[in-house]
Amino acid sequence: MTNSIDDEILAGTHPTHEQLERFALGALESNQASKVETHIAGCETCCKLLDATQSDNMHSDKLIDLLRKSTSSPSPSNLRLIAGYQILDELGRGGMGVVYRALQPALRRQVALKMIAQGVHAGQSELMRFRREAEATAALHHPYIAQVYDVGELDGQPYIAMELIQGRALSEHLLSQPLRFEEAARLLVRLAQAIQHAHASGIVHRDLKPQNILLESFPDDIRESDELRPKIVDFGLAKRIEPSATVTSTGIIVGTPSYMSPEQATGNNALVGPSTDIYALGAILYEALAGRPPFKGVSPIETLTQVRTAEPVRPSVLRPGLPRDLETICLKCLQKSPKDRYLAATDLIEDLDRFLDGRPILARPVGLTRATWKWTKRHPAVAALIGVIILASASLTTLGLVYNASLRNALGVAKTEQARADENFQFAFQAVEQMLERVGFAQLADTPEMEGIREKLLAEAVEFYSKMLDDQPRADVDSRRQYYNAMTRLGKIQWTLGDKDSALRNLDQAIVAQQSLSAQYPERYDIQHEFAVSHINKGMVTQDAADFRHAIDVLQGISEAYPICKRELAQAINNLANVTASIAERERLHLRALELRQELLQASPDDSSLLYGLGETQHNLGFLYNTTGRTAESESAYREALRVFERLVNQHDSVTDYRNALAESMTHIASVVHTLGRTDEAITLIERATDIRKLSAARFPKLPAMREAVIRGLLTQAAFLIQTSRFARASEVSHEAVEMAIELAQKFDDASHQLVEAGSLTILATALSGELKMAEARETFERANSIYEALLKAEPTNPGYRTEAGVQFMNFSNALRQEDPKRAAEFNNRSTALLEQLVEDFPQRIDFQSYLFNAHGARATTYEVLGDYREAVVSWNRALQLAPPEQSRDIGILRALALSRSGDHALATEACKTLIKEQGISGLNLYNLACVFGVADKASKQADESNAAEKVAEDYCTLAIELLNRSETIAFLRVTESRQQLMVDADLETIRAHAAFAALLERLDAPQD
Amino acid sequence: MTDTPLSLLHRLSSQPQDSDWQRLVDIYTPLIRRWLASYGVAEGEADDVMQEVFQTLLVEVGQFKHNGHTGAFRRWLRLTIVNRLKGFWRARKMESLTNCVDRDQILEAMEDPSSNPNLFWDKEHDSHVANALLQLVEPQFTVSTWQAFRLQVMEGVKASEAAQQLGISVNAALIAKSRVMKALREEALGLIEFE
DSSP states (O other), X not given: OOSOHHHHHHTTOOOOHHHHHHHHTTOSOHHHHHHHHHHHHHOHHHHHHHXXXXXXXXXXXXXXXXXXXXXXXXXXXXXXXXXXXXXXXXXXXXXSEEEEEEEEGGGTEEEEEEXXXXXXXXXXXXXXXXXXXXXXXXXXXXXXXXXXXXXXXXXXXXXXXXXXXXXXXXXXXXXXXXXXXHHHHHHHHHHHHHHHHHHHTTOOOXXXXXXXXXXXXXXXXXXXXXXXXXXXXXXXXXHHHSOXXXXXTTSXXXXXXXXXXXXXXXXXGXXXXXXXXXXXXXXXXXXXXXSSOSOOXXXXXXXXXXXXXXXXXXXXXXXXXXXXXXXXXXXXXXXXXXXXXXXXXXXXXXXXXXXXXXXXXSSOOXXXXXXXXXXXXXXXXXXXXXXXXXXXXXXXXXXXXXXXXXXXXXXXXXXXXXXXXXXXXXXXXXXXXXXXXXXXXXXXXXXXXXXXXXXXXXXXXXXXXXXXXXXXXXXXXXXXXXXXXXXXXXXXXXXXXXXXXXXXXXXXXXXXXXXXXXXXXXXXXXXXXXXXXXXXXXXXXXXXXXXXXXXXXXXXXXXXXXXXXHHHHHHHHHHHHXXXXXXXXXXXXXXXXXXXHHHHHHHSTTOHHHHHHHHHHHHHHHHHHHHTTOHHHHHHXXXXXXXXHHHHHHHOTTOHHHHHHHHHHHHHHHHHHHHTTOXXXXXXXXXXXXHHHHHHHHHOTTOHHHHHHHHHHXXXXXXXXXXXXXXXXXXXXXXXXXXXXXXXXXXXXXXXXXXXXXXXXXXXXXXXXXXXXXXXXXXXHHHHHHHHHHHHHHOTTOHHHHHHHHHHHHHHHHHHXXXXXXXHHHHHHHHHHHHHHHHHHOTTOHHXXXXXXXXXXXXXXXXXXXXXXXXXXXXXXXXXXXXXXXXXXXXXXXXXXXHHXXXXXXXXXXXXXXXXXXXXXXXHHHHHHHHHHHHHHHHHHHHOOSHHHHHHHHHHHHHHHHHHTSHHHHHHHTXXXXXXXXHHOGGGHHHHTSHHHXXXXXXXXXXXX | OOOOOOOXXXXXXXXXXXXXXXXXXXXXXXHHHHHHHHTTOOHHHHHHHHHHHHHHHHHHGGGOOOOSOTTHHHHHHHHHHHHHHHHHHHHHHHHSSOOOTXXXXXXXXXXXXXXHHHHHHHHHHHHHHHHHHHHHHGGGXXXXXXXXXXXXXXXXXXXXXXXXXXXXXXXXXXHHHHHHHXXXXXXXXXXXXXX
């Protein structure tokens, strides 16, 4: 028995036990196996042996073991019976569902069986929807729609049995070659017929794409028929079974958005309807003709952005020779706005039929030159930015869901499962932070869709942070840091949303906690940095210098070792400057912030937030210089700011904040330029600024701030026009402002808009009085007045109302003074009273002092008209105290004139005697000085005829004549109006009687030297 | 001249036919998908990763040398998947706005042979491949051969009883079982170790 196996078998003897065993397990080599096969065919003994030993080797062989086990494990590839269907194999699988090929034994046909995949947790509402949609689609019977045979349920899990299509998807078919023009048109007619049938049955597919269109194959007669027979599948179930778009944790839509309609891409579900399917048909036609979908970005985000904003490349560019009519049909389907597409599938069919018949189509070629589209193409980077923001809005609800779910995990499970919850929590926290970065405090991008959504998202963020703060932080330093940062964030958002008290509470809490944390970890610069940021945020709320100083102290201490904090340092210094009273200190701070920001910009010259900060500081400097009379410096600082903002607008013309900042700088330059007497330039600038603001207002029709800015621009323009006596134009411009303001005030019915309305009415009234339409002007003033008084009655201490009313009452008086000086005086008194109180309450506000100065000048003037010079002197005295240095001489002379007219000649002439020795006095002022002495001369001559008085009067007269003969005065008097005034001026009555006056007149008439 | 049939793995590394590739893809797609899913890899990502895994296999399977250790192929495959996933996520990280913190942990777990899903992988792999091969070889046999095999192996029925049920001779039943077993064993060579 030691022979070789071959020998034994050849010798007719039996194979060994081992050989038989290996044979049974299929482990013999082929030639040996066939010999054993031949042997057992004739050897009953070996067969019996094998039969008997079968159960023995069963347990020792791994392969058999595996095979036996595999039958018991649930696997889609196993033969299973579901609801009377025998599962044959798996055809496909999606997010929730699975499709099997199955046999329906009773009818001896194969079907596609769709179910919710095992292990997928479907909620009650999802199951309901699956069933509802399944039943709805079961009602569709159309040759180009995959027929639903049966809808049922097994163990609470719904299933759908439908027509099994032998063939491949259109998407695969298109991979090999685009369709011929007429072939594509005919295919589309069929698809549109099917869709029309569905729409007529009240069903919208919503997920039509080449993957969902199967082409039946006819192996025998495919050449003969030469027609593509489509079958639309996934009807209405798309959303359940194979979601074309799934929302990821961060709310970004992934998948294949190439066939998504613009209304779907923007999340505008209200617009999703039959026209959505028309759009998708257009996209399919496009791909069939051009070989690629109309929009295909490198990322889903980019594709979605394109779907929303870009114009598709004309298919004829990609497919030369494409008939123009077919292109027109395709592009009409792809219109952004549903109402611009074919209104019904029948209309699309009609045009396709016309094309196929060679008749003219009904659709007109679409102009692809919409400004917004072009704009997006020119600025892809900006477009991408908007895309991100739009996504944030499109997925608003889902974003909420995602982080709420994470929240539940993070906060609910936290007690039992700390580690896992921590992960979820981190995740939710990041999601909110990112969302805030995108939509929160950054600039509002130029997307009208963002209106309201920003507030909504911020409110959600508040909820998130509040929930997060319900739990105590864990003991480790970074958990605590994050907890306190959340508090600061919450405070900042609450402030943004107008909840000042809650904001302060949270910021204070954060500051206290961060302070003790940073004391505990003095080497942790990040903690100190965050502590400082909380202080800055608090300062924004309180406008208290101490908060900014705290922040600056902390940041300066770490800025060398931790240079990243220099941005916030510059911000804190800038903010401190704005609330600092001392002008010198303010200037120093602004210059320091400027220096820091310039330094930071050297490292990153294109950083837009740094650039914006630089513009901000320059603008603030301009404002400071302007209010302190350093007009030339002011203009150049404002122009620096203008340059920065212009650059930002050029780089990011979508960002409304940049455009508004540009308009703001223009407005301020206009005001400076106006002060410098370049009024026409000022008006041009202000018109440009207003145009920019009108653009913003049109883009954000629901944001009142944008319209308020337009109104302000119009009013400034009107004010300049008034000051250059162009009253008719001023009326027009201010009338426009009044109309906008009334509309706003009616819409919002709150104090701030009533204030805007009253301000507009005031300017209009002023312009009207300039036009000498006095009745109209007075009526308009009184309308404004009643608004101001009502506001002040409601809130007597509101500094905003007091400022506004105080300044506008002064304007009333200016306009009414000549017609109705008594009413004007009432307004003057109200104005100075309000502003005096303001200056007392806010001694650091130099602008309030400047308003009060003007108000007293106006009051003095009104009392002069009324002939009450004593009252006029009271106001001139106060004005002189408040006057900026370069105006104190003018005011001094006006005061002296009033004193003189009031009869206090001694005081008046005393004040003037020092003045007349000064150099560089203007002709007007010299004339006024002459008048002071003229009045004194007249009074002394009328009062007394004594010698002493005569002597004094002679002195006054000589001084007056001397002043009138100065070359500056001569130049002034050569102006016709001045000359006329000279001849009739009551102040100079006795001077004109003097012999020397005739000589003066001769000199004036003489040819100029 | 030897007619020794080559295993799937051998064919793939020598002169692969399209059908061999299809076979590999058919066998491994569900397994890899389940495995990735058990780590929480999203469906859409899993498909992309699988695409890359198969592309890698296409290039590298020829270089795979079975070192004789148990489970060499399934381990090699597992590491290939982990590496592809790493690369895939790295690429995604560059373009995506998010930085998913979970991912490093997932990769760490995948590389740890003692992690639960990896133990599951080892267990699942062999039984899944066996099961898949079962379906792949079925079309090579007649219905009665297949039924004879099924009755004996799957249901533990004796050859004589199976022969009686199917109305064939005992030796035909024995041969049927032997042939199917041999086909399975050969096809599985290298993918599953039997000793």
